[in-house]
Amino acid sequence: MRLQEVHCFVRMLDCAPADVEVVDFLERGPSPAELDRADIVLLGGSGHYSAASEGQWLERTLDALRHIHQVAKPTYASCWGFQAMARAMGGRCIHDPQYAELGTVELQLTDAGRADPLFGTLPSKFNGQAGHEDHVVELPPDAILLTSSARVRNQAFQFAGKPIYCTQFHPELDRNALQQRAQAYPKYVERIAGIPYDAFIQNCRESPEANDLLRRFVELVRGIE
Numbered sequence: 001m002r003l004q005e006v007h008c009f010v011r012m013l014d015c016a017p018a019d020v021e022v023v024d025f026l027e028r029g030p031s032p033a034e035l036d037r038a039d040i041v042l043l044g045g046s047g048h049y050s051a052a053s054e055g056q057w058l059e060r061t062l063d064a065l066r067h068i069h070q071v072a073k074p075t076y077a078s079c080w081g082f083q084a085m086a087r088a089m090g091g092r093c094i095h096d097p098q099y100a101e102l103g104t105v106e107l108q109l110t111d112a113g114r115a116d117p118l119f120g121t122l123p124s125k126f127n128g129q130a131g132h133e134d135h136v137v138e139l140p141p142d143a144i145l146l147t148s149s150a151r152v153r154n155q156a157f158q159f160a161g162k163p164i165y166c167t168q169f170h171p172e173l174d175r176n177a178l179q180q181r182a183q184a185y186p187k188y189v190e191r192i193a194g195i196p197y198d199a200f201i202q203n204c205r206e207s208p209e210a211n212d213l214l215r216r217f218v219e220l221v222r223g224i225e
Contacts (some may be wrong), residue, residue, distance in 0.1 A: 001183050005044050008172040012214045026057050029064030040221060041073055044172070045080025047185065052083070052093045052134045062088040072220040074163040076214060079132055082156075082166040089140035089159070096137075100132040103178070103193040104205040105149045107156075107169065113146035116158060118165060118213065118220050126209040128155075128169030129178040131188065135168065163221050171213040175206050 021038070023030045025051075035041070043065075045051075049130050051058070065088035068075055077085045083093040107128050113119040136154045139145060143157040147167075156167040173181070179201055182189050186197060193200050 001046065003123070003179065004177070004180060004184075005172070008170075008177050009042055009044070009214070012172050012211055013218060014215065025061040025064070029060055029067075035068070035071070035073055039074070040218065041068060041075040042167075043075065043077035043081025043085065045081070047131065047133070047188065049080065050134050051080055051087055051097055052095045058084075065089070069159065069162065069164060072162045072164070074217075074224075075165070075185045076171075076217050077164070077166040078170050078172060079130075079168060080134075083132075083134055083136055083166050085164070085166050086136045086138075086143070086154075086157070087141055089142070091136055091140040091143065092138035093134055093136050095178050096136050097192070099135050099152055100133040100166075100192045101149065101151055102132075102182075102188055103130065103200060103203055104175070105130045105151075105169065107147045107210070109147055110145050112144050113156070116144075116146055117159070119146045120216055121216070122209050122213075127205055127207040128167070128171070129173040129175070129204075129207055129209040130192050131178070131181060131192075132168060133192065149196045163224055165213075165217060167210075167213070169210060171210045173207075175204050178204055182212065185204070213221060 065085050087093045104127050108125050135152050142160045145157050147156040149155050158165050187195050189200050
C-alpha cells in the first residue's frame with residue numbers, strides 16, 4: 001500500500017512517479033534541503049500508525065510538521081497527515097472507534113469553506129473517501145474549519161494565512177483505490193463497517209469533487225507564487 005499511496009497522489013496530480021520524493025517518517029523527517037527543492041509537501045500515512053499514540057519517531061515527526069508550519073511550506077495533508085498536523089500545532093487527536101469512518105462519506109462545507117479559495121468552488125455537499133479510527137476532536141488555534149460529516153465534525157481545515165490544507169478524508173483516493181485498500185485490509189471492513197466486503201463495495205461511490213482538490217491546490221499555490 002506504500003506504493004499504491006504514491007501512485008494515487010501521482011495520478012490525481014497528473015505527474016510522473018519520479019516527480020515525487022518519498023520520505024519515511026518512521027526513519028527521519030525531511031531535511032531543509034529536501035523542503036527547499038520541493039514544490040509542495042504531501043502528507044499521507046498508514047492506519048498501522050496512530051497520530052494519537054506516543055513514541056520517539058512520532059515526536060520527531062511532529063517537530064518536522066511544526067517546522068513546515070513555521071516556514072509556511074505549501075502542504076496538503078490527508079487522513080493520518082491531517083491528524084498529525086493538527087496535533088503538532090496544538091490540536092487534539094484521539095483513538096475512538098465509535099467515530100470511525102470507512103467508505104464514501106458525504107461532506108458538507110462550513111461557511112468558511114464556502115468562502116475559501118480552494119474549497120469554495122465545491123458544491124455545498126460532496127463525497128469523499130474515508131478510512132480512520134482516530135479523529136481530531138480539537139483543532140489547532142489558527143485552524144479554520146472547512147468541512148464536516150455527519151459523524152465527524154472536523155473533516156478539513158486550513159491554517160490561517162498559510163498555504164497548508166488538511167483533510168481527514170482522502171482526496172487521493174477514488175472509489176477503485178478505496179476498494180484496493182479495503183481488499184488489502186479486510187479486517188477494517190469487518191470491524192468498522194460491520195458488513196460483508198461485497199456489501200461494503202456496493203455502498204462505495206465516486207468522489208470527483210474531492211479528487212479534484214489536489215490538482216486545484218497546486219494551481220492555487222502557483223497563483224500565490
